[in-house]
Amino acid sequence: xxxxxxxxxxxxxxxxxxxxxxxxxxxxxxxxxxxxxxxxxxxxxxxxxxxxxxxxxxxxxxxxxxxxxxxxxxxxxxxxxxxxxxxxxxxxxxxxxxxxxxxxxxxxxxxxxxxxxxxxxxxxxxxxxxxxxxxxxxxxxxxxxxxxxxxxxxxxxxxxxxxxxxxxxxxxxxxxxxxxxxxxxx
Amino acid sequence: xxxxxxxxxxxxxxxxxxxxxxxxxxxxxxxxxxxxxxxxxxxxxxxxxxxxxxxxxxxxxxxxxxxxxxxxxxxxxxx
Numbered sequence: 510x511x512x513x514x515x516x517x518x519x520x521x522x523x524x525x526x527x528x529x530x531x532x533x534x535x536x537x538x539x540x541x542x543x544x545x546x547x548x549x550x551x552x553x554x555x556x557x558x559x560x561x562x563x564x565x566x567x568x569x570x571x572x573x574x575x576x577x578x579x580x581x582x583x584x585x586x587x588x589x590x591x592x593x594x595x596x597x598x599x600x601x602x603x604x605x606x607x608x609x610x611x612x613x614x615x616x617x618x619x620x621x622x623x624x625x626x627x628x629x630x631x632x633x634x635x636x637x638x639x640x641x642x643x644x645x646x647x648x649x650x651x652x653x654x655x656x657x658x659x660x661x662x663x664x665x666x667x668x669x670x671x672x673x674x675x676x677x678x679x680x681x682x683x684x685x686x687x688x689x690x691x692x693x694x695x
Numbered sequence: 696x697x698x699x700x701x702x703x704x705x706x707x708x709x710x711x712x713x714x715x716x717x718x719x720x721x722x723x724x725x726x727x728x729x730x731x732x733x734x735x736x737x738x739x740x741x742x743x744x745x746x747x748x749x750x751x752x753x754x755x756x757x758x759x760x761x762x763x764x765x766x767x768x769x770x771x772x773x774x
Contacts, residue, residue: 518769522762529761530753537751547757551764558768607702611730614737619744631748650742675706682734682741689737 521561525554528571531652532578538647539582541636542589549585553578575652579644579662586640606679618689634684638677645670646677696720701731705738 532553537546556577557564564573619627635643648659649670656674660667696717701724707713708721725732 518773521769522765525762525765529758533753533757534749534751546751547760550757551761554761554765555768558765558772607699608734611734611737613733614740618740628748628750631745632750635745635750646745651745653746671706675703678706678709678738678741679702681745682738685741685744686737 521558524570528574529554531571532574535575535578535647535652536582538635538651539579539644540586540589541643542585545582545585545589549578549581552581556581572654572658575648575654576658576662579648583644583663586644590640606676608679608683612686612690614686614689615691618691622688630685630688634681637684638680642673642677642680645673646681649674650678696724698724698728698731701725701728701735705735708735709739709742 529550533546533550536549536553537543540546540549553574557574560577564570622630635646638646644663645659648654648662649656654662656667656670660670663670665673701721704713704717704721708718713721725735
């Protein structure tokens, strides 16, 4: 990192090699659009290169990069789906998050599907999630950012991050229930 | 603690953010309520499945374009 910051381009390229797959996964998970994901990834690395001098070495480079990439992806997502974003908390009734009935999924329900089939299910399920919720879920639960880091990256309060994360997790559980409940797959 | 409260606090429970006394109430409820115990287990599994999944692979051509753009930017910066 110090070498890259000092202008060593090979060292910067090494950082790109290390994180490019993770950053593409992030931008793809947020935008759910291949072209936007690639553009966001490119712009994130370009910006990271241009602003290496202002990077504070006491924070993790990856977290810093994730924030830049998340902002790029969010910008494109908002442009593509302007009506699906809300400044305030999305207005929802509690009925949306309260499970109607709980049925056991049995042990390791995900193993009842082939890996490629499982990936298709997960992609479909996360696609259906409202962008406001998806972004928070991806940053917190897939990329492992803290609540504070997620709030900063998305530009919302920590309370809103927690609220959206709860709703995202419950909605995803509910959507997976279609596939995992034993009565549905046997 | 009742079922409704479990649903509203499950996220904080998974993240270990509940106050100790509330967490204990939460766990006491789970011991006596199989529906909530299953619900919490499923919510945890949902988080884990997505964390473990690699839902997007970087295509080789996208990687090539990224490196070409970066090399171009670096050349311009060095001029």
